[in-house]
Amino acid sequence: MSVQILKRDWEKLLGVLDDARQQRHVLTYRAVIERVGLPSPAMQVLTAALEYLARLDAEAERPLRSALVVSQGASRLPRVGFFLHVQQLGLLEGEPDGLEAASWHSAEIARVYAHDYASAP
Structure with missing residues (x-):
């Protein structure tokens, strides 16, 4: 089953993430x-x-805006699937549910906050 996002929802998503970043x-x-x-x-x-x-951010060598989305739990980390995807993109080494993943995520959040995505899709 293929899942798609409507263009208007995609644009809203980018806006929501940009607001959170700012x-x-x-x-x-x-x-x-x-x-x-x-x-x-x-x-x-x-x-x-x-x-x-x-994938778009990684290909453009930008910090991953998707890192801004986390689980409700106390860890305040994305779900393990996020880290598995980041591994597939070649950005994370180590266990997707361990200390390396948490450290990588913390550093990535700092990079996202500091980056200007003005020309990004």
Whole structure:
């Protein structure tokens, strides 16, 4: 099953992530789904969109904006699937659910906050 995001939802997603970046905040998956108003199956749509965005950012050698989306749990980290995808992109070595992943994520968030995405899709 292929999951796609509507253009208007994609643009909203980019806006929501840019607002979070400018305010130096992270957002939960649920908050992003609600703010963008994603249709069902919302989590699959969001996951596919965030993976696509990560690929675009990685190919352009930009910090991954998708790192701003985290789980509601105490860890405040993305789900393991995010880290597996980051490994596939060649950006993370080590276990996707270990200290290396958490350290990488913390550094990536700092890079996202500092980057200007004005010309990015």
